[in-house]
Amino acid sequence: MSETEKEETQLVGNSSFSNEGKVWVIREEPVMECALDVLMDLGNSGQVILVAKGNAIPTAVAVANIVTENMMKGNSKIVEISVDSENGSGKYGMTLISTIKIIIAKTN
DSSP, X not given: OOHHHHHHHHHHHOGGGOOSSEEXXXXXXXXXXXXXXXXXXXXXXXXXXXXXXXXXXXXXXXXXXXXXXXXXXXXEEEEEEEEEEEEEEETXXXXXXXXXXXXXXXXX
């Protein structure tokens, strides 16, 4: 298992992030590309969960804002935002890595 797969498994498998809906693990990638993918799933399933950690958190927040405020204004809402942290290895030993979960639901 690659380091990326371990990271994804840890984040999605974290008990504080268990909920119904399609789970998107957000990484540092183009925001609009990710927002379009999330929009497609939101249209199909009615609810999506964005999870991110570390430096990818601003991307997840931007995607949530673009989807709810620009693409589906008035037809979607952010249901819940949860912030947490988990232990990780860092330059100087064990460090805390911030994590976020954003639940977006279609309202109509």
